[in-house]
Amino acid sequence: MTPSHLAATPGTRMDAEMRQQPEVLAALAERWADLTAQVAALSGGAAPLGVAFLARGSSDHAALLGRYAVELTTGLPTCMVAPSLTTAYRRAPTGFRDWLLLALSQSGRTPEIVDLSRRYAAAGAKVIAVTNDGGSELAGAAHLSISLDAGPELAVPATKTVTGQLLAVLAVASGLAPGGLTQAQAAAVPDAVAHVLADIEAPERAARLLAAHNRLAVIGRGACYPAALEGALKLQETTGVMAHGFSTADFRHGPIAVCGPNAPALLLAGSGPADTDTLDVRTALAERRTPVLLAGTSPDTDLPWPSLGHLGECLPATVRTQQLALATARHLGIDPDRPAGLDKVTLTS
Known part of the structure; x- marks a missing residue:
């Protein structure tokens, strides 16, 4: 296959960047002890009063995983910052002294993320930046910068920077208290991702079903909920399909009504304690004659991935x-x- 042919193939960049993910994640896992030690040292041995997350787009989904990890590991209160409260409503971020602000931006150049990070630091919060550019404005505004070092990402749909952020927020949670992912557990994640990437037949089969529809629901709970939101966003960005991500629990409370013969559901269910609920929702979807794709660790799954037994799934x-x-x-x-x-x-401000 010639280089000119490769250049003409749709999704060449996205595909190439997806395939770089095991290498990017392995490099992060090798830094695990150093990253967790830096997070622990930032607070000088005293736990923050709480952890706030600042992000937009795909970074928001990494932040959601971070909330799960921090609350599960530390029991600390967490929140998602609403940037508009400061940028549009002019409300100063008071009340965050001695909190930790985790600011996520793949480029490190989104003006509102940079601006709010500086404002929260001025209000007495410690700021950790997670970005792919260690020399970015966001990195410079933080007390601690975690650079993903994923290399240039040229495709519009973010892939390797998203999974890099997901692993980085797990490192932050592990640095805040004992009980988070160990370095050995983190090191198993790149191999699981490589295993998934080696299987191209399963997504090809599943895509034939989705390509016949213009709307679908992507559903998960626990560790799979951020993946459901990110998966819906990726389908929106790449295909224009009306895809929506839902928590399984919220999905039962009304949104299940959107599914039926012409609106399939993609279920994400791994090996965690919240995933049984997602598997159980298949009964209600069958009653609605909804085409269902199952991704996860069950034996009957359409899109399998290896069982890890922790939030790294x-x-x-x-x-x-x-x-x-x-x-x-x-x-x-x-x-x-x-x-x-x-x-x-996207330069929101």
Whole structure:
């Protein structure tokens, strides 16, 4: 296959960047002891009063995993910052002295994320930045910068920077208190992702179903909930399909009504204690004659990933949705590297 042929293949960049993920994640896992030690040292031995997360887009989904990890590991209160309260409503971020602010931006250049990080630092919060550019404005505004070092990401749909952020927030949680992911557990994640990427037939089969529909629900709970939200976003970005991500619990409270013969459901269910609920929702979906795709660790799954037994399963789950978005876009004749109307960096302020 010639280079010119490769350049003309839809999704070439996205595919290449997806395949770099095991290497990027392995490098982060090798830094685990250093990263967790830096997080622990930031507070000088005293736990923060709480942890706030500041993000937009895909970074928001990594922040959600961070909330799960911090609350599970430390029991500390957490919150998601609403940037508009400061940028539009002019409310100063008081009340966050001695909190930790975890600010996530793949580029490190989103103006509102940089601005709010500085404001929270001025209000007495310790700021950790997670970005792919260690020399970015966001990194410079933080007390501690965690650089993903994933290399340039050229495709508009973010892939390797998203999974890098997911692993980085687990490192932050592990640095705040005992009981988080160990270095050995972190080191198993890249292999699980590599295992998923080696299987291209399953997402191709699943894409044939999704390509026949223009709306779907992506559903998960616990570690799979951030992956469900990210998977829905990837399908939106790459195909234009009306995909929505839901918590399984919330899905039962009304949104299940959108599913039926012409609106399939993608269920993400790994090996965690919250995943049984997602598997159980298949009965209600069958009653609605909803086409269902199951991704996870069950024997009867359509899109399997290896069982890890911890929150790190969010990463292979997320990679499965990346594969599905890429394959569906190609089935529809869409180039996911250049989605209509989207730019790589969204400069919200």
